[in-house]
Amino acid sequence: MNIDIQAIQKEVMQLSSDWQLHLNIKDYAGSWSALSLRSPGGKANNIIPQLLSDTQVFEDTPLMTQCPAIQKVIAGLECPVCSVRLLNLTSGSVIKPHKDADLAFEKGEARLHIPIFTNEKVLFYSEDELVPMREGECWYLNANLIHSVENNSNSDRIHLVIDCMVNDWLKDIFDNAEKSEKEDVENIEETLLVIDELKRSNTPATLAWAASLESRLKQNVLN
Structure with a gap:
């Protein structure tokens, strides 16, 4: 621009x-x-x-x-x-x-x-x-x-x-722009609900997905 x-x-x-x-x-x-x-x-x-x-x-x-x-x-x-x-x-x-x-x-x-x-x-x-x-x-x-x-x-x-x-x-x-990202509260709450449901399913695939979401969430909140 x-x-x-x-x-x-x-x-x-x-x-x-x-x-x-x-x-x-x-x-x-x-x-x-x-x-x-x-x-x-x-x-x-x-x-x-x-x-x-x-x-x-x-x-x-x-x-x-x-x-x-x-x-x-x-x-x-x-x-x-x-x-x-x-x-x-x-x-x-x-x-x-x-x-x-x-x-x-x-x-x-x-x-x-x-x-x-x-x-x-x-x-x-x-x-x-x-x-x-x-x-x-x-x-x-x-x-x-x-x-x-x-x-x-x-x-x-x-x-x-x-x-x-x-x-x-x-x-x-x-x-393609420089970013400084932080999850907003609503997105955090939605992600936590998804993680909880994935863990309830308790299959190797859903547990792996839940672990991935938890890792991404922690990284974005701490940055």
Whole structure:
């Protein structure tokens, strides 16, 4: 993916629209706000990233026309793109530990983060793991896992956040990307149930399969 971070930073700095406070006020302290570049109905004041009716579709908002460098990034995604937002966590603000239900690659939807403005004092945690995101990188994080952010710096942290649908192209990108994997709680519980049933069957084949699943589960949880 070709990301001209300097051009994108310039575009974001020139946007004059008012940032709107994130709607999930229980999930943060301080100021966490958004600008919509693509939204249901193409409305700039709609920062909700989900369709609320069968008649809605995702469309670019007028703000997208002011961001040609961001448009190039979106054009390079060979998968259906849903919402595109700029999310601003101001200096001293925190996003509390939370999870976005069903928002995960395995469930058919991926949320991509491209840090536009950030620094080493911005701490992004997925579960208990610190994710060292740097400006101009593209990251996928399983939002179905508990995650949180602390902006301990003296400047705003702004991410370009893209929600897209998983297709064969995106699967291929993920297969060849660097990964840091951790099982989410629901998957762990499901795997434990499968292991228990395999052990109940008590045949050489099922016991071998159960041992293999246990080994994989331990490895992913410890990593």
